[in-house]
Amino acid sequence: MLAKSRHLFDDATQVTAGGSRWQGRTSPDYWAFVGPFGGITAATILRALARHPKRAGEVLSLTVNYCAPIAEGDFDLDLRLVKANRSTQHWCVELSQGGAEPATLATAVFAERRPSWSQQLLRMPEVKPLEELKPYPDVAASWVRQYDFRFIDGFVDLRGGARPQPASAFSKLWIGDRAPRKIDALSLMAMSDAFFARIFHARGELVPIGTVSLITYFHADTEDLASEDITRLLGVADAKIFHKSYGDQSGKLWSPSGRLLATTTQITYFKA
Amino acid sequence: MLAKSRHLFDDATQVTAGGSRWQGRTSPDYWAFVGPFGGITAATILRALARHPKRAGEVLSLTVNYCAPIAEGDFDLDLRLVKANRSTQHWCVELSQGGAEPATLATAVFAERRPSWSQQLLRMPEVKPLEELKPYPDVAASWVRQYDFRFIDGFVDLRGGARPQPASAFSKLWIGDRAPRKIDALSLMAMSDAFFARIFHARGELVPIGTVSLITYFHADTEDLASEDITRLLGVADAKIFHKSYGDQSGKLWSPSGRLLATTTQITYFKA
Numbered sequence: 164m165l166a167k168s169r170h171l172f173d174d175a176t177q178v179t180a181g182g183s184r185w186q187g188r189t190s191p192d193y194w195a196f197v198g199p200f201g202g203i204t205a206a207t208i209l210r211a212l213a214r215h216p217k218r219a220g221e222v223l224s225l226t227v228n229y230c231a232p233i234a235e236g237d238f239d240l241d242l243r244l245v246k247a248n249r250s251t252q253h254w255c256v257e258l259s260q261g262g263a264e265p266a267t268l269a270t271a272v273f274a275e276r277r278p279s280w281s282q283q284l285l286r287m288p289e290v291k292p293l294e295e296l297k298p299y300p301d302v303a304a305s306w307v308r309q310y311d312f313r314f315i316d317g318f319v320d321l322r323g324g325a326r327p328q329p330a331s332a333f334s335k336l337w338i339g340d341r342a343p344r345k346i347d348a349l350s351l352m353a354m355s356d357a358f359f360a361r362i363f364h365a366r367g368e369l370v371p372i373g374t375v376s377l378i379t380y381f382h383a384d385t386e387d388l389a390s391e392d393i394t395r396l397l398g399v400a401d402a403k404i405f406h407k408s409y410g411d412q413s414g415k416l417w418s419p420s421g422r423l424l425a426t427t428t429q430i431t432y433f434k435a
Numbered sequence: 436m437l438a439k440s441r442h443l444f445d446d447a448t449q450v451t452a453g454g455s456r457w458q459g460r461t462s463p464d465y466w467a468f469v470g471p472f473g474g475i476t477a478a479t480i481l482r483a484l485a486r487h488p489k490r491a492g493e494v495l496s497l498t499v500n501y502c503a504p505i506a507e508g509d510f511d512l513d514l515r516l517v518k519a520n521r522s523t524q525h526w527c528v529e530l531s532q533g534g535a536e537p538a539t540l541a542t543a544v545f546a547e548r549r550p551s552w553s554q555q556l557l558r559m560p561e562v563k564p565l566e567e568l569k570p571y572p573d574v575a576a577s578w579v580r581q582y583d584f585r586f587i588d589g590f591v592d593l594r595g596g597a598r599p600q601p602a603s604a605f606s607k608l609w610i611g612d613r614a615p616r617k618i619d620a621l622s623l624m625a626m627s628d629a630f631f632a633r634i635f636h637a638r639g640e641l642v643p644i645g646t647v648s649l650i651t652y653f654h655a656d657t658e659d660l661a662s663e664d665i666t667r668l669l670g671v672a673d674a675k676i677f678h679k680s681y682g683d684q685s686g687k688l689w690s691p692s693g694r695l696l697a698t699t700t701q702i703t704y705f706k707a
Contacts, residue, residue: 223681224648224702226498228542230518230525245529246502246536251647251704253502253540255527257517264518268525270500270542272648272702276679280707282601282637285675329554365554375523376496376544378650380683380702382676403557403687404654404695407548409495411652411698413685415675423676426683428700430496430544430652432523435552 170344171309172353176207178214178240185211185240187258189233193306198232200306201374202356206349208256208269211240213348219252220273221384222348227377231266233258238266250275276384287421290397291315293337310357311395313337319364326367332402334364338416339395346393346418348381354396354416355379355427361402361412362433370435375409377429383422391418408432442616443581444625448479450486450512457483457512459530461505465578470504472578473646474628478621480528480541483512485620491524492545493656494620499649503538505530510538522547548656559693562669563587565609582629583667585609591636598639604674606636610688611667618665618690620653626668626688627651627699633674633684634705642707647681649701655694663690680704 175190193203205227212218241257251274258267296313302321317334338354360372383391400414409430416425447462465475477499484490513529523546530539568585574593589606610626632644655663672686681702688697 224500226500226542226648226650228496228498228525228544230523231520245540246538248503251502253500253537255540265525266518268517268527268542270498270540270648272500274647274681274704276681279677279680279705280638281678283676283678284601284604284637284673329556332556365556366552375546376498376542376650376652378498378648378700380648380700382678382681382683384679387679401556403698404555405551406553406555406654407656407659408551409546409548409654411654413698413700426675426685426700428650428652428685428698432546433551 170342172340172344172350175203176210176349178207178211180214183242185242186237187240188237189235191305192309195304195306200356201227201229201377202353203306204233204258204267205356205377206353208240208258209352210349211242212254212256212271215242217244218273220250220275222381223272223274224378224380225271225352226269228268229374230268233266234260236260283423285423287397287417288335288399296337309341311339311341317364319359319367321363321369323367329365330367332361332365334358335397335399337395338398343394346391346396347388348385351381351416351425352379354398355414355425356429358398358400358412358414360431360433361400362405362410362435365402365405366435370433373432375430375432377427379425379427381425383424391420391422393418395419396424405433408434442614444612444616444622447475448482448621450479450483452486455514457514458509459512460509461507463577465581467576467578472628473499473501473649474625475578476505476530476539477628477649478625480512480530481624482621483514484526484528484543487514489516490545492522492547494653495544495546496650496652497543497624498541500540501646502540505538506532508532555695557695559669559689560607560671568609581613583611583613589636591631591639593635593641595639601637602639604633604637606630606672608670609667610670615666618663618668619660620657623653623688623697624651626670627686627697628701630670630672630684630686632703632705633672634677634682634707637674637677638707642705644703644705646701646703649699651697651699653697655696660696663692663694665690667691668696677705680706
């Protein structure tokens with residue numbers, strides 16, 4: 164049994180090792196509409212993989228398919244190393260509760276990050292300093308309260324009612340844990356899903372939504388993140404299309420120094 | 436046994452049904468450096484899923500993790516319906532050869548595409564008509580010869596030698612099957628991987644590469660694609676970063692009428 168750690172995020176993503184079957188538990192601190200915040204589920208899966216004794220290398224990508232709502236309480240994580248090569252590992256993870264069919268299905272790639280030609284083609288966009296920006300107002304979902312969102316562009320007042328015309332789905336904001344916590348791969352994973360649903364921005368109102376599939380690519384390894392030593396990210400998110408009940412989202416997460424740490428895309432169900 | 440169809444693409448992605456275990460075979464017509472073109476493998480997996488008697492709904496997303504090279508010859512596809520809800524299905528697919536560990540691991544989401552609020556926020560970029568554009572020169576990999584690439588922007592002459600400075604990784608081009616074939620979800624899936632590796636563009640030279648993980652989101656269903664009735668797509672691809680042996684790619688596939696049909700991202704190993 165792991166010791167209870169101090170940060171809520173570490174509590175919420177805690178896992179207990181168990182051979183190929185690990186255990187976790189949902190946290191009321193990171194609750195969304197009908198289940199846990201998707202980002203916390205993804206981070207919990209990543210934590211289990213990162214701690215697995217057979218794991219080698221750095222996380223390169225994690226795809227999470229949200230198959231069904233997760234009920235409050237305990238869950239099992241079935242971790243399977245599908246294929247290992249000299250420098251990469253391919254994992255498949257199923258999250259289930261009480262022996263039922265999986266509620267979450269994930270695949271992950273871990274890899275040795277060997278030195279190579281290195282080039283960041285995309286520059287961080289212009290930002291405003293945090294002090295000039297207002298914190299996002301409190302909202303009902305508990306997970307939102309665990310983050311400090313400071314919008315630079317694309318602030319949306321969800322209490323304002325639907326917009327007459329579709330608006331931009333673009334947002335640019337600083338994201339940090341409400342109680343500061345050093346950015347690691349786990350928080351990168353969770354923050355990949357911490358953008359509000361793009362349809363809220365496009366329509367200016369809350370509608371029922373649910374992430375169906377999320378993928379995050381990691382462009383920084385443990386050493387890179389250690390050298391950044393930061394507690395906030397610049398997040399940029401946008402959408403391209405909403406059609407027949409599904410919409411896309413793409414996001415980028417930058418360190419304050421301008422390093423691109425992760426990119427993420429997802430497809431989201433909506434009812435509107 | 437399925438009848439041999441006329442188009443090479445349909446031959447190459449042919450599958451034989453077999454309960455949960457299906458069979459396929461690599462095609463010399465879609466060969467890349469050390470194995471089949473990744474797009475043809477992805478399309479073959481999608482074909483098997485689409486034909487599965489338990490499949491319901493339209494493909495919404497397909498993630499393909501390339502774990503190991505596929506050898507020339509037969510392969511097995513193990514198709515597993517992990518979770519089905521009223522309106523969505525989550526599948527896991529493993530491709531293996533001769534009973535060995537999986538060479539490819541994929542997850543897919545199928546869903547009912549119900550009518551909804553619909554909004555395409557991103558417009559197709561400006562294009563040039565096909566007649567004004569030269570076909571891409573013949574290259575060694577057989578899969579490239581199965582496509583007609585007409586570059587509008589970001590043409591790269593891979594015989595020219597490395598560039599002194601890193602160049603843009605952006606490309607905009609028309610893509611069609613060399614022998615015209617109506618665009619369906621299978622060809623969308625294959626063409627998602629038909630962009631040349633972004634590092635070839637950034638460095639102006641061929642280096643060893645391999646797609647590690649690819650995801651495609653489908654923004655058009657069978658009815659939408661039928662109404663388009665097209666044999667070519669506008670493809671746009673770019674990269675944001677190359678770092679420690681891995682680089683990203685994001686792509687968009689448009690119908691000539693300006694409809695966004697699919698978006699795709701991948702992470703790719705490179706040696707440079």
